[in-house]
Amino acid sequence: MRILVVEDDKDVAGFVVRGLREAGHVVEHADNGRDGLFLAASETFDAVILDRMLPGGIDGLKILETLRGQKNTVPVLILSAMAEVDDRVKGLKAGSDDYLTKPFAFAELLARVEALNRRGKGEGPVTKLVVEDLELDLLSRQVKRAGQKIDLQPREFRLLEYLMRHAGQVVTRTMLLEGVWDYHFDPQTNVIDVHVSRLRQKVDKPFPTGLIHTVRNAGYMLRAEQP
Amino acid sequence: MIDRTLFRSAGFRFGAIYALLLAISATALALFLWWATAGLLDRQTEAAINADAQDLSERWAEGGLASLIVTIEGRLAQNIDDDAIYFLADRSMRRVAGNLERWPSHVTTPGTLYELQVMRAGMRSLANVQRFDLPGGFHLLIGRDVQAMAQLRRLLTDALLWAIVVVVLMATVGALVVRNLFRRTLANISATATAIAAGDFARRVKLTGRGDEFDQIAEVINDMLERIGRLMDGVRQVSNAIAHDLRTPITRARTRLEDAALHADTPEALRAAIERATTDLDGIVAVFQALLRISEIEAGSRRSSFTRIDIAPLLAQVEELYGPLAEERGISLVARTAAEVPAYGDKALIQQAVANLLDNAVKFSLPGGTVRLNASVAGRVEVAVSDQGPGIPASERVKATDRFYRGETARSTPGSGLGLSLVAAVAHLHGGELRLEDNAPGLRAVLVLPIPEEAEARPAALQPKHDFI
Numbered sequence: 001m002r003i004l005v006v007e008d009d010k011d012v013a014g015f016v017v018r019g020l021r022e023a024g025h026v027v028e029h030a031d032n033g034r035d036g037l038f039l040a041a042s043e044t045f046d047a048v049i050l051d052r053m054l055p056g057g058i059d060g061l062k063i064l065e066t067l068r069g070q071k072n073t074v075p076v077l078i079l080s081a082m083a084e085v086d087d088r089v090k091g092l093k094a095g096s097d098d099y100l101t102k103p104f105a106f107a108e109l110l111a112r113v114e115a116l117n118r119r120g121k122g123e124g125p126v127t128k129l130v131v132e133d134l135e136l137d138l139l140s141r142q143v144k145r146a147g148q149k150i151d152l153q154p155r156e157f158r159l160l161e162y163l164m165r166h167a168g169q170v171v172t173r174t175m176l177l178e179g180v181w182d183y184h185f186d187p188q189t190n191v192i193d194v195h196v197s198r199l200r201q202k203v204d205k206p207f208p209t210g211l212i213h214t215v216r217n218a219g220y221m222l223r224a225e226q227p
Numbered sequence: 228m229i230d231r232t233l234f235r236s237a238g239f240r241f242g243a244i245y246a247l248l249l250a251i252s253a254t255a256l257a258l259f260l261w262w263a264t265a266g267l268l269d270r271q272t273e274a275a276i277n278a279d280a281q282d283l284s285e286r287w288a289e290g291g292l293a294s295l296i297v298t299i300e301g302r303l304a305q306n307i308d309d310d311a312i313y314f315l316a317d318r319s320m321r322r323v324a325g326n327l328e329r330w331p332s333h334v335t336t337p338g339t340l341y342e343l344q345v346m347r348a349g350m351r352s353l354a355n356v357q358r359f360d361l362p363g364g365f366h367l368l369i370g371r372d373v374q375a376m377a378q379l380r381r382l383l384t385d386a387l388l389w390a391i392v393v394v395v396l397m398a399t400v401g402a403l404v405v406r407n408l409f410r411r412t413l414a415n416i417s418a419t420a421t422a423i424a425a426g427d428f429a430r431r432v433k434l435t436g437r438g439d440e441f442d443q444i445a446e447v448i449n450d451m452l453e454r455i456g457r458l459m460d461g462v463r464q465v466s467n468a469i470a471h472d473l474r475t476p477i478t479r480a481r482t483r484l485e486d487a488a489l490h491a492d493t494p495e496a497l498r499a500a501i502e503r504a505t506t507d508l509d510g511i512v513a514v515f516q517a518l519l520r521i522s523e524i525e526a527g528s529r530r531s532s533f534t535r536i537d538i539a540p541l542l543a544q545v546e547e548l549y550g551p552l553a554e555e556r557g558i559s560l561v562a563r564t565a566a567e568v569p570a571y572g573d574k575a576l577i578q579q580a581v582a583n584l585l586d587n588a589v590k591f592s593l594p595g596g597t598v599r600l601n602a603s604v605a606g607r608v609e610v611a612v613s614d615q616g617p618g619i620p621a622s623e624r625v626k627a628t629d630r631f632y633r634g635e636t637a638r639s640t641p642g643s644g645l646g647l648s649l650v651a652a653v654a655h656l657h658g659g660e661l662r663l664e665d666n667a668p669g670l671r672a673v674l675v676l677p678i679p680e681e682a683e684a685r686p687a688a689l690q691p692k693h694d695f696i
Binding site for chain 2: 085086
């Protein structure tokens with residue numbers, strides 16, 4: 001992915017840029033709003049990571065509004081220390097695709113940025129998701145693995161759908177809470193792990209290979225067994 | 228300078244206004260009294276004279292001089308009160324008929340009412356008279372004796388003069404009383420404010436118990452002080468938290484890092500130590516976020532986003548989220564909620580509050596226990612979560628919603644001590660409360676919310692006392 005990072009804090013920016021490059025992405029960096037807007041508007045990126053409070057008179061929201069005003073639909077993730085509910089709502093209203101508050105774990109940022117990529121491709125309406133021998137039909141709401149029908153509860157279905165839509169990508173617990181349950185807070189107990197483990201019981205256990213993998217210190221990933 | 232400060236005093240102004248009002252009403256009363264007594268008699272006399280004149284002129288027209296004389300004499304004879312005065316004079320002002328000795332010299336203009344001294348039957352008296360000129364050079368004087376009326380008027384004037392003296396005295400005394408009352412009431416409030424400014428935050432404005440406007444002001448001020456006190460307590464709790472409760476995990480993280488820097492022999496050990504320290508820091512961040520969220524809720528700004536919602540599906544969702552976790556731990560989660568649970572509020576906040584309660588219940592339950600989620604609507608909305616865990620002793624329930632409070636039984640369980648604080652904050656924001664009860668055994672936590680009709684009607688600023696957080 002070609003990613004633009006607009007962030008004025010040298011340490012945070014250096015850490016993010018290095019991490020993204022290590023994950024195999026091409027990264028451009030701007031340390032003020034003016035350069036950030038110029039780069040975002042003049043070049044093509046797969047995703048933009050945007051800090052809200054920036055020097056140079058143009059803050060993150062202004063950049064975002066300008067881009068959206070120019071019908072630029074590049075996926076944008078706002079990375080901000082402004083953590084109140086209203087701040088988040090403001091960011092999403094201005095047209096951001098995701099909102100992550102500082103401090104953050106790099107794994108969370110990486111997972112969310114990579115998730116944006118899939119969303120940005122804008123493929124037509126999908127009716128069927130397939131990973132290896134696992135099939136999920138969105139119309140008949142049926143799940144089959146190796147031709148064998150699997151019965152899932154509605155919520156399990158949505159969980160599997162979310163994982164399959166992000167197949168090959170890391171999905172964090174917070175992303176699952178937000179994407180599947182529409183919860184925007186962290187429960188103190190790790191309820192998500194239990195839900196995933198139940199899903200595994202149905203989708204992976206009866207079959208020789210597992211598709212849902214735990215990624216240490218990050219979350220989960222649904223992918224075909226590496227050859 | 229003294230005068231100016233006197234006029235600037237509101238107490239003096241109120242006193243002066245009282246005196247002025249009293250003076251104006253007293254004057255108005257006196258004027259009316261005058262008009263209704265002395266004035267009335269004057270007007271009656273004038274009317275009687277006019278009626279006589281009308282009558283006599285008719286007689287003159289009918290029967291001429293002779294008839295007029297007979298009439299006058301007849302009237303005088305019939306006049307029992309002896310107050311009628313008639314005098315008919317010829318061209319040269321000599322007496323023709325009547326009960327005066329001679330024509331009063333200064334009665335010269337016809338149609339004017341004169342008040343003058345007359346001599347009647349050798350007695351000096353006061354009379355109101357009017358002159359009429361008749362054809363043929365005759366002059367007629369018609370009048371009434373007003374000696375008695377004049378005495379009454381004098382009496383009345385004296386009485387009113389004394390009344391003025393009394394009114395002035397009363398106005399002065401009244402003004403002083405009003406001013407002192409005003410001062411005393413304000414002194415109560417201002418003494419409280421001064422004491423608070425000086426640091427005695429427990430002081431409250433004294434109520435007289437009369438329930439009047441001053442009591443209402445005092446109550447509003449006391450409520451305000453209560454609220455400020457709570458907010459200050461909140462701030463104090465947060466600073467205490469930073470000073471004490473966060474010091475522990477920060478110390479732990481710092482020690483780990485320093486220890487690793489000094490003693491880690493292998494890159495693996497170093498990495499492991501850093502990872503553990505990062506986890507500690509994440510925990511600190513989570514606590515901070517929870518604290519900020521509680522403050523955000525307590526500030527009340529989220530109230531603007533309140534809408535009418537049905538929380539039944541919301542409860543079903545939370546139950547669905549925690550169901551598998553409970554099952555995994557051998558706890559049965561039983562939900563019994565009304566088909567429709569209407570409320571007025573913030574969906575996400577209520578959801579989080581209920582999630583916190585369920586989180587606690589599942590966390591503190593032993594395998595084999597039952598956690599119940601009940602929701603009922605009967606005058607108020609009650610969402611109850613009960614467990615069969617260790618519960619909270621009655622003596623500790625009040626403190627249980629304090630930030631960072633952790634019960635003795637909870638020390639060994641992971642948690643920040645902020646879960647119930649958040650639930651209580653959400654309840655208060657919605658004009659409700661969080662009730663902690665004994666489930667014998669276990670804890671029954673009830674989130675009480677007002678029904679939407681009540682919650683919507685209630686202006687945010689005027690909530691009853693117990694709603695102040």
